[in-house]
Amino acid sequence: MRPFRISKAQARRVPALGAAFFVALGLFAPQSFAAPAGQASAATPPATKAAAPRAIPVPKSPEATTGGRPLAAEDDAKAATPKAAATTTPTRAAKQFSAAAAGSTCDLSAFTNASGSALVANVKAASLDCLNTLYPLTGTDAGKVFGEAKMVAVADALRTNAAAYPGDNSASTGQLVQFLRAGYYVQWYHSDVVGQYGPTLQTSIRGALDAFFAAPHSTDVTQANGETLSEAVTLIDSAQENARYTAPVKRLLGDYTTSWPKSMTDAVANTKTVIEDGFDQPAYIAALQADPGFATTMSSFVTRNASLINGGDMVTSIGILIGNLVAHDELKAQGRPIIKDLVTRFPLVGATAPLTMNLVWFTENKDKGNCSVYGLCDLPTRLPPLVLTNERTCNANLRVRAQEMTAQQLADTCTSLINEDALFHKVIQDNGAIPGDVNTNLEVVVFDDYYEYSLYAGAMYGIAVDNGGMYEEGNPTKAGNQARFIAHEASWLRPDFQIWNLNHEYTHYLDGRYNMYGDFDAGMVTPTIWWVEGIAEYISYSYRNVRNADAITEAGKKTYKLSELFDTVYDQTPDANVNSNRVYRWGYLAVRYMLQSHPDDVKAVLAKYRTGDWNGARTLLKSTIGTSYDADFASWLTACAADNCGTLPPVQTAPLCTLPDTRQFDKNCRRDNAAATTGNYSYSFLYLPAGVKSLTITSAGGAGNADLYYNGGSWATNSSYLAKSANQGNGESLTITNPPAGWVYFSLYAQQGFSGATVTTTYTTS
Template identity: 40%
Template sequence: MKTHHLAGVSLALASCLSLSAPAQAAPQGAALPASHLAPQPSLDAERTPARKPLSAKDRAPTPSSLDHLRDHHSRDALRKPAAKTGAATLAACDTSIFTRNSGWALVDAIRGSTMECVNETFGFTGSNARSAFSEAQMRSVADGLRSYAASYPGNNSQGAANLVLYLRAGYYVQYYNAGDVGSYGPGLKTSLQGALDTLFNNANIFQNSDANGETLSEAVILIDSSVQNARYLWVVRRLLNDYSASWNSSWNMRNAANNSFTVLFRGHQETDFQQAVQSDSSTVYALSDFASRNWNLLGTGNAFLTKNASRELSRFLQYASLKPTVRPLVQGLTTRSSLNTPSGGIWVGLADMTDYYDAGNCNYYGNCNWKARTEAAILPLRKTCSPSLTLRAQSMTAAEQTSTCSSVVNQESYFHDKLQTNRQPVANDFNSSLELVVFDSPSDYEDYGGALFGMDTNNGGMYLEGDPAAAGNQARFVAYEADWLRPSFQVWNLNHEYTHYLDGRFDMYGDFSANMTTPTVWWSEGLAEHVAYCYLNQRYDAALSMAGSYTYTLNQLFDTDYGNQDRVYRWGYLAVSFMMERHRADVSTLLSFYRKGDWTGARSFLKSTIGSRYDAEFRSWLGTVNTNGVNCANGTPPANVAPTAGFTFSTSGLTANFTDTSTDPDGSVASWAWSFGDGSSSTVKNPSKTYAQAGTYTVTLTVKDNKGAASNPPKTQQVTVRVASNQAPVANFSCTATGLTLNCTDSSSDADGSVVSWAWTFGDGSSSTARNPSKTFAAAGTYTVTLTVKDNAGASSNPPKSQSFTVSTSTPNLCPGRSDQMSNGCVRAGLAGAAGDLRYYYIYVDKPNVQLSIQTSGGSGNADLYVNTQGWASPSSHNYRSTNSGNAETVVVPVYTPGYIYLTVSGKTAFSGLSLSTRY
């Protein structure tokens, strides 16, 4: 199947669901080739968990946002919901307009609707599916799109995006419901091609605007849904080549560019695509250029673009005829990236891909033993929480490790009490231990999780059960820290996913595939929500507020599958909570079937024995539960554990800055009481205290948790503050000679204040008090330039800084060789660029033990200078930098052995007339 978009997430976990599944042939009668993955689903579709690890070949490009990793109730893992474009709201959406109209009446109904309303059609089945998406209906919509595409104005005012989304829905529904919809033939293909040809030949579809990006991003997805990947390769290349820094502020334009990687990812399954890319290597170069040109996006919220381009470039290694072209491009990106830097995701992604597509050549790429190297660098921490639980982490304090371990170890006792397991695993379950892997952030999770553990990462964390009946199988939960909650510490989705491990080991016989023999989603996800919320003693407002809508009967909920996030998680929680509270004996009977793998017996018990018997009672319970709350008493929560107070501090003069590091293993710290030892106090979490006089003070912190327990004992530390003595400034500068003129740039510093005055002497009797003076000498020669500076407290640099420079009447060396090549003593003049532009250069230093001076000067605007000794330099990858205001930048690099140095001029704003010089 094609990657479905994750929508369902939970209280403690966004989801345990995978975002990718093995390819499967299209149903009989479907128009799609059997090799092609299913069309991408709606804006809020679900996916079922993966049944086996995903290889590098099967892992899709990263989506355009990390929001799905941060929101308990994310709408979509790969795209945000479309903006409203009509007057109707989703609540007023009448989807019958799509089934009762045909021809141009259907086209007009779609155009007059909204993206949200059209999106509802992805769920059509049966007669609705056939009435909406028969080939005749789809051809009418495609012909309608073709008609309006010719005059497309660059926004959705004519409803073009609605029509494109409807066509996407049709391909999706027909793939999964071919028996209902009927087959699609060559007539639809011809109409669809005519529509997309007309749209993509309208220059307005490539306008750089967020309004246009809404339609463009949908149209790029439609390329893949309709299996036109080869025909529109030129569109992909244009998007990659057109992308510039000005696109970064538009979500829709970024998404359109990012969707092009999906067209490539899935295109490799089609014969015509394979032939097209092997006969024309321009797509390969477009990807390589895109990655190199947008290297500066690493470490930003748009880094996914550069990472996806790098991975999709390496996927072309599967073609023997292209390997001579692709290998050096991939090697160059690998060399330019490294672990534990913003480019780490590229390094491990390319290592994973080259290991799959070009195995045996790791020495060429320099990434042999990449997995062991990555785990050692990225997951260095290991802690045994209990005989059954091992914690591995990227970075945690000792207190954070203890808090994480305590939370799940205590939850285990709560689970066994609530489910009455007698701590007896189901038969043939050898998952006696769980490995909990915690990355530092969602970004790190996406960078490293998939490659290391064979999983998709378009989700909120994942429980990888494996085959519990296989000896040596290692169950694993891969998670990440919720970095957006810092300084508070939280492993995202910890307790929900740990419930899945316990449920799988003690309640559900066999592996996940066996568990899904009959519908068990209501139990699996509902129990994980119920246990997590009850254990944490938290109210599940998102679920409780839905109860009064009476959307489902209990009998209907027994049929839940992974198709709707509210039904899976919120209504699953309500169903399990009701059964645990009102019919605990029936739960025990149900578990007796689940624990021995009698799925037919369990299904019969739910649908025949219980059936609709409790529907009226369930409805009555729904009417009061939002007010009364869920009764969690069937399971004794562990006694509340008091929090542990802790803090760190730093001092500057008489001021002390305090940072709270307190933890609570079974809840959260809710209040802080500071005593500063001089009679003053504070209740701020991270206070700053300025003392009246120097001395040593006893500072005490007492904290309380969300259940009222106080830290005992409080945390006490001695804090010493003193009146700081002024430190003298340090003078420093560099100068560049051009003819008889010496341009000098100040780089002096003051550790505890600021430099306020400059006194220069130039060795010929002249002087200056300018900060960055320019001196023209009367005659050629070598002159000693001396700078003395003073700080804002009146202290002078001691000693002053002196350097000798030679000026002459000769003209500057204008740099031989390539346009990006520098040499000793050369100057490149007249450089210009836009804000965000990067101008790359390099120099080969042929002498050991020299000082390489790199300077920019002159012109207008503001350009910064970045230097890297390991690979191409950028704002996110460099060893040295100079980022003054204006264009006067200087970097001095000590060079101990001959080799290449890489330098980049980066437009902080637009700049022009700039000169770049190198000398050693």
């Protein structure tokens, strides 16, 4: 993902790679990534909440919302455009009206060739089914049907018609409304052919809507009236007259009860668009400022109808919009007490969570620094135990906290990470953690799906959520620092269970601990992204034994030279699709090629990275290597595109020890999966013949922090030893010259509980 290693103190976090581009690029291998937007705030900000992270336009989770604000469940992102007629059920509007002109045909020429009263007659005679087919019009036909003069004629006809509106569609009022809605919709998208709508139409549409909402029968609580009323409410927004008609909207919200017929309920639901889009209009803000009763009516609508709240209902959708009050200075005084009441009244979890947590989002992002006003300053500590109700400690260094995971899923996740750890060390062949790096403990937080992640992760951890997850490294040199990967289940892959980006992100944790000196900022002094993202992709795909089809496809294109990939940075191009390809797919290819073809060069570069010698590493890549591998890389790409990408050179490891006592070693052998809990030992011994000149004992891999002790002829402990190696992590090595013949003893002491370590012994004789 991107900035994967970030200083928590400086509030830089790594948004995990998502899959916003899986449609455009065919990406659906579950290791892709994304970016920020929003932060929590407080009158006295809690220590766990920091300034907003850097926003980077990289790929997102398939379900990520634009802007990162969680919406009502089942809701879509805010639509600032006129709303089209239903497209999933084209005949919906026709079926709504009991008096529609059933059976009439739809002749486009009736609208393109007619004007004035003739056009009005044709519109009134058409079925609503027919009128719904006008929304997709483009080109010449769009201009001929919806020019301003024709819209004025129909709007004037609606004004006359509405004056005697009977409360049903017997006078074809619905057809006039539907034509006008279609016209505004088409003109919004195709003003180049329809032309601009000006003051003349505005005067006419206001006259039409004034007349309709003034008609006594427009307030009838009947199914017949609701069928027309619901479309007229939407027409308010289509015509962008939201500010002028706050009174009818307020009336609907104030009068609504759960006994209303469906069509009247639809009319209330349609006020959502009018209210939501209205907040973008200065005149609307002025109207609400002049009438504080509108805000209290919205609040009362929510509290009176709380029994309807299930997360995806109209009460939730409309209630969320109350948050917009604090987004405008003129309305903050109205909004603050209302929002405080709602977030106090309704639970933060369960069916009311979409309502309360969206309102929390508004307080954090639109009224920053005032969490005490709402009683929300303690959310970072209050929410986790309410939301993350499942937990498993994998080992002393790894814990998973989850919203909804079974015991088996938790166990499998632990196994996946622990085994990946072993592969990482086998590939990298490191000698332990970077000196001074104390990020020995990782917490993996898993929300049930992207929506739940979007609801809670921002308030809990102060991160942006318009992405696929976030890895927070924090300060790797600070004792007690908590590294954390905040993730969500890839719900779109169900019934298969998968945590989005899990293995890729875990590689970032390991890479930051064992390869990259310091924090994120330190590693970004020179371009290191080819390695940072490339190794994460390589380990993830290799561990999961998944063919990286997208990278192999890219190989055939030969878009980049290897020397160019050493220059890769985030935001390399303004095109996020192109940059995502270069960072992840081409990063994978560059790292795979270098590991397979030039492992010694990789070791040399990593030796520089591990000490923070970024300029030295840059010199190796750009001067020592330079363009010398470009031709070979191009040949390798050709082979890789044909599915012959090669394999890593074999890692030279000692064979497994075969002696029956699992504590006993021999001349040149290893034992895997050594482990001990904090404060305890993994004891070992071996028999040395006379004449041994040099004995080497090493430990590597796994998780935790084991120190190696050697004590000659008696058991080795941290208080009784002849030699020791006490690096951070499990990478330890001792070489004993001229050891005595006979039994010798050594042990791994768990400075912090460890597991998965490999211990190897070798010796030479004269």
